[in-house]
Amino acid sequence: MAQDLKDCRVSCKLSWEDLQALCRRERLVCKQLSVTKNNFNDYEVEYLCNYKKHKGREFFLVKWKGYTESENTWEPFKNLKCPILLHQFRQDMKTALLQANKPLDSESLSTPIVSFLLQRAKQRLKLQKWEDLMNQTCKQKGRIFVCNEVDLDGPPKNFIYINENKLGKGVNVNPVIVGCECDDCFSQPVDGCCPGLLKHRRAYNDNRQPMAEVGECGRCRGFTKTASLWSILESCVLHQIITTEEAERRGVVYDKQGVTYLFDLDYVDDVYTIDAAHYGNISHFVNHSCDPNLQVYNVFIDNLDERLPRIAFFAKRGIRAGEELTFDYKMTVDPIDAESSKMDSEFSRAGIEGSPIKQIHMECKCGVKTCRKYLF
Known part of the structure; x- marks a missing residue:
């Protein structure tokens, strides 16, 4: 029986990065994953949760990949080597401050703004995973990119x-x-x-x-x-x-x-x-x-x-x-x-994504000059 299962393999549910983070957390050396004692302290930023400014220095609350939210830490700007995440966070923070009528140079953030930033960060993670899944499934040339800059909705359910x-x-x-x-x-x-x-x-x-x-x-x-x-x-x-x-x-x-x-x-x-x-x-x-x-x-x-x-x-x-x-x-x-x-x-x-069965007035938001204002 063991001989029959010698070549039996199943896909791991964790990504390469997740496995690396798990090894570092447990202080395990793994040559296949390039985890050694020398890089046990190489932590990856999963997303940024909060912001504050103290004595002119910027600090960010960091969610570390492979660690729980209770283990988040405040880090100065100089410690962060994640330019894309920093850019996205600053853009989201600017949007939230403008919507809340708060000054853009605020030294701390209110609870509603922090909640928005956290939801946005988690949304991006979900959309990125869904984007990766579709690109793994799609057999056509080119890459599918997914983004949502309109609301906090994640990937469609049951699609x-x-x-x-x-x-x-x-x-x-x-x-x-x-x-x-x-x-x-x-x-x-x-x-x-x-x-x-x-x-x-x-x-x-x-x-x-x-x-x-x-x-x-x-x-x-x-x-x-x-x-x-x-x-x-x-x-x-x-x-x-x-x-x-x-x-x-x-x-x-x-x-x-x-x-x-x-x-x-x-x-x-x-x-x-x-x-x-x-x-x-x-x-x-x-x-x-x-x-x-x-x-x-x-x-x-x-x-x-x-x-x-x-x-x-x-x-x-x-x-x-x-x-x-x-x-x-x-x-x-x-x-x-x-x-x-x-x-x-x-x-x-009907339309590709579906439309109301009853012929009701549905507002159109296409934004072109010749917009009819209603879909139906």
Whole structure:
């Protein structure tokens, strides 16, 4: 039995840094973790809790990684080698003092301000752990960054990042295994070939911009933006796909909560529904704007079932580096853009992150000049 388990391994629940802190706390030497007697006293600042100034010197209350809050210590500025944490703390302290109408050069902080700083520090830790988890899970290139400078909310509860659509009970996908055998798909009228089935209409124009009335077939592709090229996002919207019967059952629950995360995939038949409540990829967090830079379209990849289109975001215009990606939850479109209009009608009903089931006036906070003031 022992021989069978010789190569059996499980992941440690503690991070490398946590294990190092634990060894130092217990005064244990560990070569694998680079913990020696010479660096037992190398302590890591987990976050800063409080601030005071005495005789012109700044002191910070430090929460040490691997130690309890009861073991926090006041340290002078010169002892701290954590510039990022110090910068974040000073920014948060400035915000709190301004909101409380207190002078920015205060020598001590009131209890409400200290409470705010502590909550902000703990929030950042939670968001950082969640950011690391998503980046470990995400299979796409690039890194996901998470921040919240608006309120004290942490990561969403009961949300799981996925790399492929999660299929509910009763949902079956027939994948596309092979391509066509055409020498020239656009000139040969071969039945069964994608261009042939679409009467040789192209999915993209000469500038590689999507033709709204034609769906995309094949793998989702990513275009790099140039001066004359609009980009198509490399990933489609991923969520859980369920039957309409299951959607009706879940809708009763969401109705009691006053929100919905459901919208129908009724491109040809009202058979399947997307539930965005608990599963999704980075597109789950794309927000609304009355002047968006993205447009939503049906696309067909990996399967030819018209009842199961994927939802993809296409850039409506050039997007600057660092600019927030948005789409209109109640999008108005060109009348000839029938394909997009059909999809937008569903998004306006539900949206990526969910919206009220009842048609109530929900305030819009997108901040653009053309803001309609209300989402619905």
